[in-house]
Amino acid sequence: MLDSGPVVTTRSLSAGDADWRRHGTDIPVCQAAQRRASNGPVPGGTYGDEVDEYSIKTSTEVAEAVRTGRPVVALESTIVSHGLPRPDNLKVAQEIEQTVRDAGAVPATIGMVGGQLIVGLNEPQLTHLATADGVAKLSVRDLAVAAASGADGATTVAATAAVAARAGIPVFATGGLGGVHRAAAESFDESADLTALASTPVTVVCAGVKSILDVGATLERLETLGVPVVGYGTRRFPGFYLSDSGYDLDWSVGSPEDVARIMRARAGHGVSDAGLIVANPLPADEQLDPQLHDRVLSEGLAGLAREQITGKSVTPYLLAHFHAATEGRSLAVNVRIILRNAALAAAVAVAYARP
Incomplete structure (x- = not known):
């Protein structure tokens, strides 16, 4: 069951830490990142623990489609979190995925939940990015920092294209x-x-x-x-x-x-x-x-x-x-x-x- 939203805490950075402060604030550490550090699952996720902590997580449906050469279409998530007003954003995101399916391909919406970069968001994860406050807008340069901070994030065109290529889409x-x-x-x-x-x-x-x-x-x-x-x-x-x-x-x-x-x-x-x-x-x-x-x-x-x-x-x-x-x-x-x-x-x- 997906949390209604990340509970954010902060930690102070010691002198020996890398300076990860952005705009003068400490790096956030959310519950999802803390669970991942203790080998717990990402909320709403169905991904195995054998995958490295910061590997791109691909849904079973998308991974199988890529492996077998079936058509897949990558979709960005900024339209969900930043491009459309609520509640239209979630409804439209679902319509986009259904449009891809109706045309014979597998949709692969890309985004980040609790610091995990995901190819093929499932319904709880998509809903989370559509309804949670504080979802970051992630370009390519932001991916690693956001993952390390356990952030929720929506990928831009640049980040979505880069991740899609990496995933074989x-x-x-x-x-x-x-x-x-x-x-x-x-x-x-x-x-x-x-x-x-x-x-x-x-x-x-x-x-x-x-x-x-x-x-x-x-x-x-x-x-x-x-x-x-x-x-x-x-x-x-x-x-x-x-x-x-x-x-x-x-x-x-x-x-x-x-x-x-x-x-x-x-x-x-x-x-x-x-x-x-x-x-x-x-x-x-x-x-x-x-x-x-x-x-x-x-x-x-x-x-x-x-x-x-x-x-x-x-x-x-x-x-x-x-x-x-x-x-x-x-x-x-x-x-x-x-x-x-x-x-x-x-x-x-x-x-x-x-x-």
Whole structure:
């Protein structure tokens, strides 16, 4: 039975300890970490004690699917903890997994519970990340520190892609990618999603880059990093809430089989370890109204400057602003995006798994 949430205590660091303080606070030690240290199970977990303490834990279903070559789709958990409001977050996460199953693939939602990095969260673990307070947002750089502290955490695109590749899962579905922020010339604020995809051979199905970012600069950066971007049924790069960001693409594909052939060609060449971005736009009649989008975005950017919000807090702030200012319409679009991407990713995984 999953605990309702971690009971957090703290310990003081001795002079001989590594300085693990973050933002001037001591590293948290939660009950799950204490249980693990005494060989106890992670709440809600079904994983054997023979696995090393900090090994990635893979659910039986996902591990068996990977072993036998069945199609698997990796899913991020930040949409559960940070991307959608409660209680919609858990409901949508369950719908995403069911969409993948309905298309013939196995869903593998990735996240961290009590310091254990898990590929294939079960229902109690998914519910915990959706309802617990203080769930950390984990990029690649945060994984080891969060694990050592016994934290609960949701993985970003960068972390999910990296863990999926490590687990042998070649396809990943998400809503929109992170990218270069609009004030990057002064702040150097750029999502780790980009550099992670430059060295992670995972195919990411998305609705382009979040429109709150500098889309043009992000595409330039992806080109520099050697990450290919193909439009699904389009030569125009989508803008997350919008079907068209205004930027052209060099390549497009028309079917999941086309994507699978690109994946096989990349693997066969052995030249690049970069990922592949499949940009899947919403139909024009399902996008957010462009005029409403532009007005709300301008208001949100002004709010960022006024409240001096930076770093990891930027995207959650703007998404929350969109939700409030559009009276929930942006949330409905966001849900359509991720469900469509999950279905396409599953179709790609099925095509790639065929002999």
